[in-house]
Amino acid sequence: MGNTTRDTIAAIATPPGSGGIGIVRISGPDAKQVLARMFLPLSSRFENFRPWFLHRGRVLDCNDEALDDVLAVFMPGPRSFTGEDVAEIHCHGGAFIVQAVLESAVRRGARQAQKGEFSRRAFINGRMDLSQAEAVAELIAAPSREALRYGLNRLDGLLARRTEALRAKLEELRMQVCVAVDFPEDEVEGMDAPTFSAAVENVSAALRHLLKGSRRARVMQQGAVVVLAGAVNAGKSSLMNALLGRNRALVTDIPGTTRDFLEEVCDLNGLPVRLTDTAGLRKATESIEELGVERSRQKLVEADAIVLVLDGGALGEAGATAEVCPEPAAREVLEMAGTTPVLVVWNKCDLCMPQKFPPSWIQNQTCCATSAFSDTQVEDMAEHLRALLLAEGDGTAGEEGLAPNVRQTLALEAALAELTALREDVDAGRSYDCCAVRLDVAAAHLAEVTGLSSPAEVLDRVFSQFCIGK
Structure with missing residues (x-):
């Protein structure tokens, strides 16, 4: 510039x-x-x-x-x-x-x-600092109330304070390493390999916690892709219409009405979401339906979250007490989900609400019961979905303000990779002077978050994305 x-x-x-x-x-x-x-x-x-x-x-x-x-x-x-x-x-x-x-x-x-x-x-x-400057641009471009809230927290410097505190810990470790190298004959308290390795792991754990927020940052800035999946006639289209508040998807009693996916944008209490209604998963009887089912499977791969819709009316109480998932479509969705968060919805609970809920075959998945004809239950489902999208990778609620953007995430990942390699060096018995180099590099990557060690071309790239008046 x-x-x-x-x-x-x-x-x-x-x-x-x-x-x-x-x-x-x-x-x-x-x-x-x-x-x-x-x-x-x-x-x-x-x-x-x-x-x-x-x-x-x-x-x-x-x-x-x-x-x-x-x-x-x-x-x-x-x-x-x-x-x-x-x-x-x-x-x-x-x-x-x-x-x-x-x-x-x-x-x-x-x-x-x-x-x-x-x-x-x-x-x-x-x-x-640079993270606060980026928060200014993100506030201006915030597409939702949730993005605005997290942007304000970053503008307040919460992310910068956390990364700077971790960088200070690395600098302290580096100082101890230098003392151990310069005075090898003296006893240096706390510098035995296990203690040093544990200190590095503490910083690494804190970095992993920060990085969990990168998914939330992407969801808040770009919106989340939510796929409604399940067996034919489970009520996916009805639930989509209920969430949208209007009849967008065609609904009939004929199984397999939805042949292709439908996408619509909605707002989950300040969180932008692109809902995708997919064709029911089953063995197709014709080529057109087969294409729709394959597209459904592709959408599952691209999803930020999956709403697995169960036909409570068809499953009945026996479905809730079963030890194994009785629906082949539901089993396929859970297998394909992998690490993608899943909300299991027992739909048509107005027809059958079992005494035992959730079903025993649902283990670690979030679940709820709903009916497309009940506004209250649909709102409860929407809140469950919103919480799932904003949760950490381990399912716990996200911490305020800790949502690094792409540039910050890359810097944090580079620092974590350096500390991982450092622990391997320590466990392998390598000398402390080698450790100091890795500590320096990791600290430099953390400094990139706030811009303390960012080269001019990085600053040019960041500020060129701003509007002229800001």
Whole structure:
């Protein structure tokens, strides 16, 4: 990114198009002077831009003619977003007006800002670390309330604090290793191989915990793919319609009505989900149905979560007391699921709700009973599904804020791989000076999360994804 923090930059900070308010932001050493050249105060008591105070006046265009009635504010550094002197002009939000205000600022000494340059300056000036800067962009692009909540937690620095605490532990271990190398004849407390290996494993376990949140980050930013699967006539299409609140899928009493998959987007209390209704799994009697069944199996492979729908009306009480899953389709779904989380739904519970529930053949899967004709039970099923999607890999609830994005995940995985290799070296009896090298590399990878050791090209790539006004 060809920029310099010695320049004073300006950009439109509000979305393109017309609106009630438009904001032009100016940042840099000459921000106050640029503002003064283009602002004509209306108050006779105006004195040199009282900091953090909105001043009413006229903004002047490139020819010193009044352009709009505006509010202007000056925010001196370092207590500003960028850490520099910052000025903002709040004008009416017409596209021409806002562009004319920006042009006036540029002609009076500012330079047009590049993508993400304001946030990059905040990072360079120590107002936020790289993970917090990324959280700013993720907040702007948040597709759901859940993504917004996790983005705010990252902006607060929770992820950065956790990774920095782990990096500090590695630095402490490295210091102990250096002492052991420099003074091999002396006794160094706590530096025997088992204790050292246990300390490394503690950090590794914490990293694995952080990495569990990467799945949640992807689900929240991109939405989750949820596949409804099971036998024919189990009620998958009816449940999909109930979740959507409208009749999207065709429903009949004829088994095998759904021949192909149907996809629709819905909101699970702030979590975006793409529901996929699939053809019932059975031995197909014709080529068209066979193609639909194969597509169903492919969708199961791509799913973030599977809703296994059981026909409670057909299974009856005997299905709930069986030791082995009585439905071939259900057995196939559970076998194909692998590590994909599964919600087992005993559907049509209004026809038959067994005394023993859940069935004995359901072991570690989350399950619930529902009926497509009961709003309350469908809402309960939706809550079970939402909790399943936001759970950790081991099924426990996710910790607030610990949802690293793709770049952060790669850095955490690289650090974990280095520590895994380090433990293998220690167990193999390799020398401590080799251990110090791996500790250095792992600590450097953790520093990448907050940007302490990120090269310029990484910073360019991160901030180029921002909008110009941020």
